[in-house]
Amino acid sequence: MLELYHAEPVANSVKVLICLKEKQLEFVSHYVNLLLGEQHEPGYLAINPNGIVPTLIHDGNTITESSIINEYLDETFPTPPLRPASPVERARMRTWTKYVDDYFGPAASRIGWHFLLHPIASRWTAQERERRLSRIPMQDRREKWATVAGRSFSPEQLSEARAQVAEGVRRMESFLQRDGWIAGGAFSLADIAGYCVAPGLARLAPDLVNEQTTPKLLSWLRAMNERPAVRAALAMPNKVPETLQALGLGGTLPAPVKTRSDT
Amino acid sequence: MLELYHAEPVANSVKVLICLKEKQLEFVSHYVNLLLGEQHEPGYLAINPNGIVPTLIHDGNTITESSIINEYLDETFPTPPLRPASPVERARMRTWTKYVDDYFGPAASRIGWHFLLHPIASRWTAQERERRLSRIPMQDRREKWATVAGRSFSPEQLSEARAQVAEGVRRMESFLQRDGWIAGGAFSLADIAGYCVAPGLARLAPDLVNEQTTPKLLSWLRAMNERPAVRAALAMPNKVPETLQALGLGGTLPAPVKTRSDT
Numbered sequence: 007m008l009e010l011y012h013a014e015p016v017a018n019s020v021k022v023l024i025c026l027k028e029k030q031l032e033f034v035s036h037y038v039n040l041l042l043g044e045q046h047e048p049g050y051l052a053i054n055p056n057g058i059v060p061t062l063i064h065d066g067n068t069i070t071e072s073s074i075i076n077e078y079l080d081e082t083f084p085t086p087p088l089r090p091a092s093p094v095e096r097a098r099m100r101t102w103t104k105y106v107d108d109y110f111g112p113a114a115s116r117i118g119w120h121f122l123l124h125p126i127a128s129r130w131t132a133q134e135r136e137r138r139l140s141r142i143p144m145q146d147r148r149e150k151w152a153t154v155a156g157r158s159f160s161p162e163q164l165s166e167a168r169a170q171v172a173e174g175v176r177r178m179e180s181f182l183q184r185d186g187w188i189a190g191g192a193f194s195l196a197d198i199a200g201y202c203v204a205p206g207l208a209r210l211a212p213d214l215v216n217e218q219t220t221p222k223l224l225s226w227l228r229a230m231n232e233r234p235a236v237r238a239a240l241a242m243p244n245k246v247p248e249t250l251q252a253l254g255l256g257g258t259l260p261a262p263v264k265t266r267s268d269t
Numbered sequence: 270m271l272e273l274y275h276a277e278p279v280a281n282s283v284k285v286l287i288c289l290k291e292k293q294l295e296f297v298s299h300y301v302n303l304l305l306g307e308q309h310e311p312g313y314l315a316i317n318p319n320g321i322v323p324t325l326i327h328d329g330n331t332i333t334e335s336s337i338i339n340e341y342l343d344e345t346f347p348t349p350p351l352r353p354a355s356p357v358e359r360a361r362m363r364t365w366t367k368y369v370d371d372y373f374g375p376a377a378s379r380i381g382w383h384f385l386l387h388p389i390a391s392r393w394t395a396q397e398r399e400r401r402l403s404r405i406p407m408q409d410r411r412e413k414w415a416t417v418a419g420r421s422f423s424p425e426q427l428s429e430a431r432a433q434v435a436e437g438v439r440r441m442e443s444f445l446q447r448d449g450w451i452a453g454g455a456f457s458l459a460d461i462a463g464y465c466v467a468p469g470l471a472r473l474a475p476d477l478v479n480e481q482t483t484p485k486l487l488s489w490l491r492a493m494n495e496r497p498a499v500r501a502a503l504a505m506p507n508k509v510p511e512t513l514q515a516l517g518l519g520g521t522l523p524a525p526v527k528t529r530s531d532t
Contacts, residue, residue: 067357074363081356093344094330100337108371145429166408 008033011053012060013040014244017115018072021202022060023242025076025195027235029083035242041126041249046141057143072202073103076195088198090190099189099196102181106199110174114203116167117210119150120158122246125255127155168211175207175214175223182222193233201230271296274316275323276303277507280378281335284465285323286505288339288458290498292346298505304389304512309404320406335465336366339458351461353453362452362459365444369462373437377466379430380473382413383421385509388518390418431474438470438477438486445485456496464493 010026010033012019026033038044038059046057054061054070062069062078069078080088090096130138135155142148153159159167178200181188189196204227207215215223230236250256273289273296275282289296301307301322309320317324317333325332327345332338343351353359393401398418405411416422422430441463444451452459467490470478478486493499513519 067360069357069360069364071364071367074360074367077363078356078360081359093341094332096344097330097332097337097341100340101332101334104334104337145433170408 007065009063010060011036011038013038014246015239015242017202019060020239021072021198022075023239024198024235025079027238028088031083037243039245039249043138055143073107088195090194095190099194102188102196103199109170110203113167113170116159119154120164124154124158126253130155172214175220179220179223182226270328272326273323274299274301276301277509278502278505280465282323283502284335284461285338286502287461287498288342290501291351294346300506302508302512306401318406336370351458353457358453362457365451365459366462372433373466376430376433379422382417383427387417387421389516393418435477438483442483442486445489
């Protein structure tokens with residue numbers, strides 16, 4: 007019996023959803039609404055004391071951290087294999103998934119938080135802000151929420167994040183040019199990790215991702231979008247639009263703040 | 270043919286050295302003197318463009334990041350196995366090695382940088398500071414070096430780091446109480462990762478690590494110190510004392526700055 011606690015099919019949640027769908031595994035889905043802070047409520051903290059998604063529960067064992075969950079799924083349900091067979095390519099896969107976890111993902115996430123969560127969190131009353139921040143267990147996340155509940159990231163911080171996204175895009179394009187897939191000649195967990203950042207970039211950063219600069223990344227993205235598992239993952243619930251509507255933020259999101267590299 | 274670029278046998282360097290010694294693998298050792306900034310010199314950057322140690326080269330393939338190197342070594346040279354056989358315990362092992370990489374290690378490292386590198390870097394001339402910082406490729410490392418070259422971390426930042434070390438110690442003690450080793454009933458890469466932070470704590474933070482509070486951690490540490498592979502790793506070159514001497518910092522290091530949790 008598999009249960010997954012996850013949010014909408016983007017970022018770290020889509021990473022595990024694609025892996026489950028590639029392996030055609032049945033699982034009980036529990037949607038955690040991050041915009042409403044459900045990941046910090048006592049019920050969820052009893053499941054994952056770090057207050058982050060996704061969390062996998064398999065036969066009573068709790069596995070956290072999306073990259074670790076995906077290796078666990080590949081070891082436990084080896085068909086189809088989603089890790090390269092050779093140790094060198096596996097190391098490449100892990101170097102990339104770690105880079106996505108440590109740099110590429112957080113940089114994209116900083117920009118996402120600014121545009122999606124700052125409009126929500128900045129409207130909290132002082133009392134609500136205090137209450138919400140106090141129950142966030144991880145210090146780095148608490149600081150990130152405090153930032154978007156306040157003035158959000160500075161133009162310099164957003165510009166830095168953008169530079170890191172640009173670096174991630176450059177690396178991805180060079181790996182794809184070399185081998186066709188991110189960690190070798192076959193689709194792997196490295197591609198799934200890349201997909202938790204890449205889909206929005208052509209729209210959000212057309213100067214970084216376009217047919218001239220990143221032809222391989224775009225053809226890879228088209229191939230990814232055609233995979234039945236990716237389609238099935240993207241068809242999972244997404245409550246972001248209705249939540250924004252309910253919060254009175256249903257119109258267009260605020261216009262992007264200019265960052266240094268935009269000007 | 271195996272070659273390892275590494276520093277003295279502590280932190281991420283000792284992690285890979287212990288793994289190589291457990292597997293009784295022959296390797297060519299290249300010492301990189303971090304106190305002199307050799308990791309940022311062009312020769313080393315050609316080997317590892319991120320300018321961090323350790324780096325493994327095996328039959329022409331370059332593998333970076335200590336946790337990834339150790340999984341690579343265990344996949345390539347499976348005897349003796351250093352990862353648990355069960356996927357659940359492997360996931361525990363990876364959760365711990367990731368936690369050491371992301372939180373426990375960096376927190377201990379912040380304190381180490383303050384006491385070891387701030388005395389060195391704060392004596393650089395403005396010109397030398399500029400030259401040294403400009404060649405550091407990773408932004409987060411560049412900022413860390415700029416901090417220790419300036420006023421170093423604030424008492425609040427050191428206090429935060431100390432609280433994170435305390436949390437790591439609590440986790441380690443609870444895992445050891447449960448199973449005897451960090452990720453289950455047998456020695457694994459998780460224990461090797463713990464050893465890259467734990468050895469200095471009884472001396473540096475006797476209020477956190479002592480016979481009353483952390484009996485399991487201390488008996489685990491004694492067992493670790495008796496392993497032939499650990500002894501062999503610790504016998505590898507350590508140029509820190511002679512480098513400090515050469516820099517005119519051979520005496521006692523500056524007295525610890527009081528942090529909030531000390532007062």
